[in-house]
Amino acid sequence: MGVQKLKIAAAGLGRMGKRHAINFLHRTPRAELVAAFTPDEAETQWAKTNLEPYGVRLYDDYDAMISQEGLQAVVIATVTKVHAEEALKAMEKGLHVLCEKPISTDVSICRKVVDAAKAKPHLKVMCGFSRRFDSSYRDAYEKMDAGVIGTPTIFRSQTCDKHDPSPFFLEYSAQNGGCFVDMTVHDIDLALWFFGDNLIVKSVAAAGVAAVQTGLRDLGDCDNAVGIVEFWGGKIAYFYNSRMMAHGQEDTTEIIGTGGKLVVNGNPQANLVNTYTSAGIIRETPPHYYGRFEYAFVTESNEFTAAVLDNTKVPLKLSNAIRVVEIGSYLQEALSTGKKLYFNEAGQRVEQPRL
């Protein structure tokens, strides 16, 4: 008897959508990519070459695709603003959903999706924070969990992109919710993972500048920002995001405990080569996040597939996706108003700091 495979469709074939489609097509043995949707002509051409010959049916209409006979799941990698709507429609059709982060840059919309998922508990609905699937982060988590660093107390994490001077970037930025919502959500998600996701925020402060992408100023956004999120119970996370790196992608995390610390990617590197010349010893770095996290995305596809086929829990709680966007929005507010935000032990906004 043959292997049962998950029949999945890919929505969106942009930069990240193509990768998800290929990963489900070629790198997820228990899945079968049966359909793909894109409204875009160039992306359709790409799909005719790269997907169709492997038996993937192409659509320019999302609703038509999710009605395909026998379809069981959909991976959503369209533009952020339609994530929620597409996820809701898929759930209505009884499909399992893997949605690119974030569900929405708006907390209330995130909540709608989470509520809809709660109403259909037999469906697996996951919002993909790729770093949770990275083998280095997992190794660090296991070491922390085994007590190697005592009680985790301080969390430092940064998402730093290589400077992209192309016009694409500003266009993208106009709808991404701001640097903390677009970039730091990854670091916030990691903080919740390593600290435990039942933490209550105590205060939020931030500062930022638009140093090289000066067009961001008109959008009220920054290309370099730092923020501190203090939690009740004696834990602190601090963050840095940047779109200004000259050398490449540099996403680094430190988990500092009472008995030691773990550092993930303290020495970014593209591969294992060092070049010794009269300029010194040179190490190159990955040019972008997919250079760093490619295999994490492959693990994500496989684990989502396994959770559906084996009816086990998905590795990430969907409700986390709300909290991450919520904290990201707090940081964004702290950044744009210049004010520090305070919360009481119940997590409610208050006017003055509680000590």
Added chain:
Amino acid sequence: MGVQKLKIAAAGLGRMGKRHAINFLHRTPRAELVAAFTPDEAETQWAKTNLEPYGVRLYDDYDAMISQEGLQAVVIATVTKVHAEEALKAMEKGLHVLCEKPISTDVSICRKVVDAAKAKPHLKVMCGFSRRFDSSYRDAYEKMDAGVIGTPTIFRSQTCDKHDPSPFFLEYSAQNGGCFVDMTVHDIDLALWFFGDNLIVKSVAAAGVAAVQTGLRDLGDCDNAVGIVEFWGGKIAYFYNSRMMAHGQEDTTEIIGTGGKLVVNGNPQANLVNTYTSAGIIRETPPHYYGRFEYAFVTESNEFTAAVLDNTKVPLKLSNAIRVVEIGSYLQEALSTGKKLYFNEAGQRVEQPRL
């Protein structure tokens, strides 16, 4: 119209055979694993769980397998001593062959296979030296090729395995041809790649000890050995192999040129985590070569497949496989006799050094 896939069979399902089978089954989009052979009961059980459900037909007879209707190629990962015979039989059946290194520990047997392949030029026959498919080695090669280090002159390379105290190891050693033929062949292959494969050997010297695997002494072999291979034309390669590493796998290569040098894996690491405790800052290393070279093997499967389907050259010349074993055998002879070997500019053995 669908994609044409290469129908390939896997011979041998031991440690490395399983990996090749899985790579062709799940990680080589243009290939289809249709058959597998093993005479071993435990391996057959593994195959029933991991291969059969995906449509792979299992055999306990090699000849039967290579007669399967429609089969186009075979990947050979059985024990070394049958590599050559199986390769020859496959070629007789008109099959393309990807053979694990070495074809044989005996140079004259290697030559027979190479000759047979020459007689059937429409067949793709490749002996897999995995490091040629590793992205770091390829990056180093491209940099050298671009002139970054001037003329490559000195080549240092080591294959160092984690100490394996299990009885398996000695059993394996008895038939692997000795430490230079079993391990250093990888480094020799790299030397020929980086220096150019038309080099003539000028002298060979070696020394070794059996320090922890003392049982090797009865086999005339060592668990630590160093060797120098001097080439005509002013190039020198020096090698180290060890089966005694406490920390893990450490395969390191330096290519030293007149204007700079390239180092591959100067700082071995299992992943991107560093652990800071009262013991210091700790970095773990891969426990074995597959931890280091897994993706190189995947690339190998894919490139072999592409060469067959697209009828292009395989990335490695088969004749190299002879030269590598030949130089390995020289080193082994220099090790076991304690003598230095000398060659004239035509590559013939001579009694006294030519300067």
Added chain:
Amino acid sequence: MGVQKLKIAAAGLGRMGKRHAINFLHRTPRAELVAAFTPDEAETQWAKTNLEPYGVRLYDDYDAMISQEGLQAVVIATVTKVHAEEALKAMEKGLHVLCEKPISTDVSICRKVVDAAKAKPHLKVMCGFSRRFDSSYRDAYEKMDAGVIGTPTIFRSQTCDKHDPSPFFLEYSAQNGGCFVDMTVHDIDLALWFFGDNLIVKSVAAAGVAAVQTGLRDLGDCDNAVGIVEFWGGKIAYFYNSRMMAHGQEDTTEIIGTGGKLVVNGNPQANLVNTYTSAGIIRETPPHYYGRFEYAFVTESNEFTAAVLDNTKVPLKLSNAIRVVEIGSYLQEALSTGKKLYFNEAGQRVEQPRL
């Protein structure tokens, strides 16, 4: 004709005082340590063995020491609370002064010392921030100054000490002004050095915990704290201090510019040894700041001496010492009140953020 040497006295022979005394005695060729003062019996015994045989006269009275015939300068390394008084007395006697940081934890007292120094412009008065004399920081500064990283924009710096569980620590903490004033002043001084010392603070925010030195809570202090200092003109510094490191001292700084970044001590290390065992690859770190900065202190002694003898500028402006303590105090206030502090473009405190 012989060399003219600076006749200098050492005030205080505690941990740091001993080091200054030895540095002026043995490692500062143009200086001659002629006197030393300590009120402490154990320190006096140490001095009888280590200083007196080299012709250093010992005192248990500071006033008597600074009256010694022919004395030209004094290095002050007593407890912080008497720094200012001793510096003022020395200046009254016409002595040049090298004072350990900080002059005082109280900004107004710092100001008195600076004013006194301004009134005697022929005297060299310097407050020693040791990192300014460290060869790595200087190399980073020169590279930044040469334009290697474009415009410096974001500054990350941390002072992290090895956890010292001895009772000494709490005693010391009670009078050190708090973690930002005691530790982060070094990082603030570096920020002013790299960013330029005419910057105006725009906002200050901080958060901290007392995780392992819980006794600090009664003192209103923390053993881990992070802070953000935003400057007018588009520059941001963020800081971390900790007394909880398991592995050793880790003072790291990143200067991030529009075209690159410089990292100082991104990989802390005690020396050039790596140990490879079954536990992994281990690198040790310095146990304390003197293990990291010993030669910076030697450079400091020598450059202070040269500035006096050659009547050139001291390498650090004394007025900076006020600004550093001032910003440190802002961070300490932000930490203890939980509030964010705001400043207008003239540097005056305001109630609401200016954007």
Added chain:
Amino acid sequence: MGVQKLKIAAAGLGRMGKRHAINFLHRTPRAELVAAFTPDEAETQWAKTNLEPYGVRLYDDYDAMISQEGLQAVVIATVTKVHAEEALKAMEKGLHVLCEKPISTDVSICRKVVDAAKAKPHLKVMCGFSRRFDSSYRDAYEKMDAGVIGTPTIFRSQTCDKHDPSPFFLEYSAQNGGCFVDMTVHDIDLALWFFGDNLIVKSVAAAGVAAVQTGLRDLGDCDNAVGIVEFWGGKIAYFYNSRMMAHGQEDTTEIIGTGGKLVVNGNPQANLVNTYTSAGIIRETPPHYYGRFEYAFVTESNEFTAAVLDNTKVPLKLSNAIRVVEIGSYLQEALSTGKKLYFNEAGQRVEQPRL
């Protein structure tokens, strides 16, 4: 009562001589540099500025200098060919001797000096191999001695200099004894230190090229050479020396034991700065050996001084200096003849390898 200081004279004020003179003058608290000799006019001018003002008497005649009233010791850093003669004369005058390596490039001359020293056992006579005084090598030695790596078995060590295209170099090479005697002696000395100095050589093999300093060919020397020294008892050392490094000085050593390994300077670095630009992450290296070993020389001065004043053993056995040059000469012979050298268990040359 004052401190008793060792009255020492410096012979030779060339590159290394200047450094020894300064180290004894300013960085060796228990020593007093009282005299210096150089026949060279430019060096004399340097000494008038840098030594004379501190009370150092200058000589252009070695014999006159060693006759100076009250002189107790001499540090010899003249050209190698006069080391032995000057050392012998100094011993005749009853002076302690610290001699730069090597005593001579000729083993029989080394032996004369050692014999002379044996005849005057009250004199301290030391040949300075600077790496023995380096804190990283010492830390590695202590770790090995504490059993961290089991039994040391394989020793890899290299002395690699930055390529110096100036004419100075060839001139210097003509009288330095060849690359193994001039450079690898340091590594041989380390091997004897780590392996134990009672080892008997079993075989020696070498190979080399003159790749960038082609003028060396006329001198029968190389600018890149590798060698293997096998010892009776199951230990092997292998060496590499080069004068071709583009990036800087790179002296690296690995001590590989049955239970682990120690690496000294696996990642050469000038300081703790890393520069991140669009070219990648760059680390600079020391330009020459003094950039790497400066503080080892200071330790050497201090320990030699202490051994004399306290009448304790000098840290290095003088007889080692013979063995090191002897093994260096074997390697040089193996290099120039192309032959492998064999020795029996008594250390005598034999024609055929003993197994």
